[in-house]
Amino acid sequence: MKSFLKIYTEQKSQVDKKLSVILKKREPKSLYGPADYIIQSPGKRLRPILVLFSAKAVGLNFKDAYNTALSVELLHDFTLVHDDIMDNADTRRNRLTVHKKWDTNTAILVGDVLLAVAYELLTKDIKKNEKKIVSAFTKGLVEVCEGQSLDKDYELRKDVSLSEYIFMIQKKTAAMSEMCCKIGALLGDGKKEEVKALSNYGKYLGIAFQIQDDLLDIVGDENEFGKKIGGDLIEGKKTFLFINALEKSKGISKKKLLEVIKNKGIKEHELEFYKKIYTDLGVLESAKNEIEHYTNKALLGLKILKKKEDRDFFTWLAYSLIKRTN
Amino acid sequence: MKSFLKIYTEQKSQVDKKLSVILKKREPKSLYGPADYIIQSPGKRLRPILVLFSAKAVGLNFKDAYNTALSVELLHDFTLVHDDIMDNADTRRNRLTVHKKWDTNTAILVGDVLLAVAYELLTKDIKKNEKKIVSAFTKGLVEVCEGQSLDKDYELRKDVSLSEYIFMIQKKTAAMSEMCCKIGALLGDGKKEEVKALSNYGKYLGIAFQIQDDLLDIVGDENEFGKKIGGDLIEGKKTFLFINALEKSKGISKKKLLEVIKNKGIKEHELEFYKKIYTDLGVLESAKNEIEHYTNKALLGLKILKKKEDRDFFTWLAYSLIKRTN
Numbered sequence: 001m002k003s004f005l006k007i008y009t010e011q012k013s014q015v016d017k018k019l020s021v022i023l024k025k026r027e028p029k030s031l032y033g034p035a036d037y038i039i040q041s042p043g044k045r046l047r048p049i050l051v052l053f054s055a056k057a058v059g060l061n062f063k064d065a066y067n068t069a070l071s072v073e074l075l076h077d078f079t080l081v082h083d084d085i086m087d088n089a090d091t092r093r094n095r096l097t098v099h100k101k102w103d104t105n106t107a108i109l110v111g112d113v114l115l116a117v118a119y120e121l122l123t124k125d126i127k128k129n130e131k132k133i134v135s136a137f138t139k140g141l142v143e144v145c146e147g148q149s150l151d152k153d154y155e156l157r158k159d160v161s162l163s164e165y166i167f168m169i170q171k172k173t174a175a176m177s178e179m180c181c182k183i184g185a186l187l188g189d190g191k192k193e194e195v196k197a198l199s200n201y202g203k204y205l206g207i208a209f210q211i212q213d214d215l216l217d218i219v220g221d222e223n224e225f226g227k228k229i230g231g232d233l234i235e236g237k238k239t240f241l242f243i244n245a246l247e248k249s250k251g252i253s254k255k256k257l258l259e260v261i262k263n264k265g266i267k268e269h270e271l272e273f274y275k276k277i278y279t280d281l282g283v284l285e286s287a288k289n290e291i292e293h294y295t296n297k298a299l300l301g302l303k304i305l306k307k308k309e310d311r312d313f314f315t316w317l318a319y320s321l322i323k324r325t326n
Numbered sequence: 327m328k329s330f331l332k333i334y335t336e337q338k339s340q341v342d343k344k345l346s347v348i349l350k351k352r353e354p355k356s357l358y359g360p361a362d363y364i365i366q367s368p369g370k371r372l373r374p375i376l377v378l379f380s381a382k383a384v385g386l387n388f389k390d391a392y393n394t395a396l397s398v399e400l401l402h403d404f405t406l407v408h409d410d411i412m413d414n415a416d417t418r419r420n421r422l423t424v425h426k427k428w429d430t431n432t433a434i435l436v437g438d439v440l441l442a443v444a445y446e447l448l449t450k451d452i453k454k455n456e457k458k459i460v461s462a463f464t465k466g467l468v469e470v471c472e473g474q475s476l477d478k479d480y481e482l483r484k485d486v487s488l489s490e491y492i493f494m495i496q497k498k499t500a501a502m503s504e505m506c507c508k509i510g511a512l513l514g515d516g517k518k519e520e521v522k523a524l525s526n527y528g529k530y531l532g533i534a535f536q537i538q539d540d541l542l543d544i545v546g547d548e549n550e551f552g553k554k555i556g557g558d559l560i561e562g563k564k565t566f567l568f569i570n571a572l573e574k575s576k577g578i579s580k581k582k583l584l585e586v587i588k589n590k591g592i593k594e595h596e597l598e599f600y601k602k603i604y605t606d607l608g609v610l611e612s613a614k615n616e617i618e619h620y621t622n623k624a625l626l627g628l629k630i631l632k633k634k635e636d637r638d639f640f641t642w643l644a645y646s647l648i649k650r651t652n
Contacts, residue, residue: 031475082438086431105412105478108434112408113471115441119464123457130456131449138445145439149357152431 004316008049011062015048018070023117034102034110035117038077041093046209047072047180049317054184054198057310058191064125068133068187071121072180074114075137079144079176081111086152087235115141122183129186136186140179147172154238158261165243166207173213174206197301201314204298208291209321214239215287218275221325233274236265240290244283253277291322330642334375337388341374344396349443360428360436361443364403367419372535373398373506375643380510380524383636384517390451394459394513397447398506400440401463405470405502407437412478413561441467448509455512462512466505473498480564484587491569492533499539500532523627527640530624534617535647540565541613544601547651559600562591566616570609579603617648 019039026032048069055065083089084097085107091097099107119137126133150168154160181202185195217232218241232239246257256277260266266274278284295318302311345365352358374395381391409415410423411433417423425433448463449456476494480486507528511521543558544567558565572583582603586592592600604610621644628637 028472028475028479030479031472082434085434104430108408108411108437109471109475109478111434112437112441113468113475115438116464116467116471119445119460120468123460123464126457130460131452134445134449134456134460138442138449141442142439142446145435145442146354146357149354149435149439152435153354153356 004313005320007313008317011049011052012045014062014066015045015052015069015073018066019073022070022121030106031109031113034098034106035114037101038081038098038110039074039114041077041095043073043093045073046321047076047176050177050180050202050205051184051187053310053313053317054181054190054202055188056184057198057305057307057314058185058188058194060184060188065184065187067121067124068126068183071118071137072176072183074118074121075141076176078111078114078118079148081107081114083148085111086148125187128189133183133186136179136182140175143171143175147175151238155236155264157238158258160238160243162240162243162247165238165240169207169210170203173210174203177206177209178203193304197304200301201298201318204294205318205321208294208298208318211240211287211291211294212322212324214241215284215291216325217241218278219284230268230271230275233260233271234265234268236260236263240287241278241283244286245278245281248281248283249277253281295319295322330639331646333639334643337375337378338371340388340392341371341378341395341399344392345399348396348447356432357435357439360424360432361440363427364407364424364436365400365440367421369399369419371399372647373402373502376503376506376528377510377513379636379639379643380507380516380528381514382510383524383631383633383640384511384514384520386510386514391510391513393447393450394452394509397444397463398502398509400444400447401467402502404437404440404444405474407433407440409474411437412474451513454515459509459512462505462508466501469497469501473501477564481562481590483564484584486564486569488566488569488573491564491566495533495536496529499536500529503532503535504529519630523630526627527624527644530620531644531647534620534624534644537566537613537617537620538648538650540567541610541617542651543567544604545610556594556597556601559586559597560591560594562586562589566613567604567609570612571604571607574607574609575603579607621645621648 023032023036023039051069051072052062052065055068056062080092081098084092085099085104089097090100097107098110102110119134122134122137123130147168147170150164151172154164154168178199179202181198182195185198190198214232217230217239220229222229228234233242242257242260246254249257256274260274298318299315302314305311305314349358349362349365377395377398378388378391381394382388406418407424410418411425411430415423416426423433424436428436445460445463448460452459473494473496477498480490480494504525505528507524508521511524516524540558543556543565546555548555554560559568568583568586572580575583582600586600624644625641628640631637631640
């Protein structure tokens with residue numbers, strides 16, 4: 001029997017292969033060149049994988065879901081390109097961001113066209129449930145925009161609660177993985193309960209994934225993670241760790257955490273000091289517990305899936321993401 | 327019998343009324359506030375009108391096409407918000423642009439969410455031809471992005487030909503009006519020939535409309551037009567007039583026109599001088615001839631429409647646009 005990693009890697013290779021040619025012949029090059037650069041950036045291809053395996057879990061062949069799988073990857077890339085402008089990020093996964101390699105105007109338009117081509121691909125494979133699939137995809141897009149807006153709002157606020165944070169990442173991150181599973185299941189014309197179970201899997205997996213991302217900002221390895229360790233603290237981002245720390249802290253710790261908000265971030269040499277505050281307050285442990293909590297919620301409904309191999313794959317995938325270092 | 331202007335105005339009012347409430351209850355306000363500001367900017371609502379009357383021409387009631395009509399208006403607004411960032415425009419129709427009233431990051435995200443909500447509205451009314459309608463809408467979006475990219479490319483080039491210019495505005499402007507007519511006709515489940523005739527009407531109308539827009543930059547009235555007269559020359563844009571002038575000019579005129587490209591525009595006090603070059607070379611006449619040519623092409627296929635009142639409305643609309651001053 002093949003290992004799950006091998007199955008994942010096989011499908012990831014298929015996605016990579018198709019991504020490598022999809023924009024090559026399109027004109028104008030001034031637009032599709034930078035778009036091609038971003039879609040070929042190495043990545044986990046988690047979202048297309050969710051589409052493919054959700055479709056498979058309700059009986060569809062992989063080959064009938066590739067265009068839809070590519071579609072969600074392009075949607076993801078659209079969010080990355082525009083978010084990187086907003087965050088003024090210079091690099092992503094050790095490569096220059098589009099607005100740094102070219103310019104902001106190019107990056108705006110590249111994001112736009114990636115979204116346009118995403119819709120183009122989305123409708124290609126659909127044979128049933130057209131309206132439901134386009135609606136689910138669009139709902140994911142709307143929520144991503146709302147989540148990004150909330151994230152920007154939170155940067156300016158002192159009093160963001162953990163439940164507000166969860167609400168935000170549901171929109172910014174989890175709505176997208178939920179949508180991937182949902183449209184995969186709809187593409188394969190899955191039963192209502194299957195669509196629901198897979199959607200929930202995607203949703204809770206997304207929340208767990210984002211908290212893990214927040215955690216990796218502190219405990220990750222810079223080379224593997226592809227982002228600067230401590231970057232969230234340096235930029236003063238309202239992550240799970242920060243909000244949890246603020247809620248738990250008193251006295252001097254609280255004062256120092258409030259300074260992060262006031263100064264819109266910390267200096268690099270203060271990183272170890274803040275890491276210690278996090279450790280002392282037990283926020284790393286809390287994050288791990290939350291991640292486990294949402295992972296368990298993700299897995300809860302999967303028993304409805306017919307084949308053991310599908311249930312096992314999704315379980316393996318969820319645990320791999322928890323244990324990931326990048 | 328009602329005048330065509332009255333029929334147009336009635337439907338425009340319906341569109342305005344619906345636009346005024348559509349985003350009001352949505353959260354977060356940081357996102358939908360600026361989005362609401364832009365969709366409520368006064369405008370001709372030409373694109374929704376094309377959807378509504380194309381749907382009517384194949385037998386649908388207006389009331390069954392409003393969501394689709396609003397959808398194309400939001401798509402149009404998405405392009406305006408992002409284009410205004412790229413053009414660094416301070417005002418549009420005498421109001422501050424979104425990125426000036428708020429900031430660039432807000433404007434990027436506002437454009438994105440307008441596009442998202444456009445897709446949301448698009449699928450609401452559809453009962454037939456789902457896939458065709460979403461594909462046509464998406465094709466319009468892809469072409470708008472490509473057209474905008476070409477427009478940016480042309481700014482840096484000396485040798486843009488008139489046929490390249492027509493190719494660009496087909497994508498940047500005409501693809502959208504073509505799409506509006508097409509999805510209106512598809513929404514009403516029109517016959518293949520009706521869909522084709524209406525699509526062509528929208529396409530050629532769009533080309534005529536854009537050349538008229540270029541012309542108004544020189545002959546328009548600043549208050550009515552809502553944009554600075556001569557703005558295209560001041561910014562050094564490759565309009566129909568400029569490209570036509572460059573093709574026709576010799577000697578000193580050619581030298582002065584090439585200076586516009588080199589200096590990326592002209593100074594305001596040079597405007598009268600360049601207007602005289604345009605007049606002497608007869609480019610205003612050429613523009614008027616082209617506008618008439620494309621208007622006639624637009625009307626050519628309309629005889630297939632069943633009702634005289636529909637044919638007459640589209641004819642009236644085309645001629646109103648030619649004669650417009652804003």
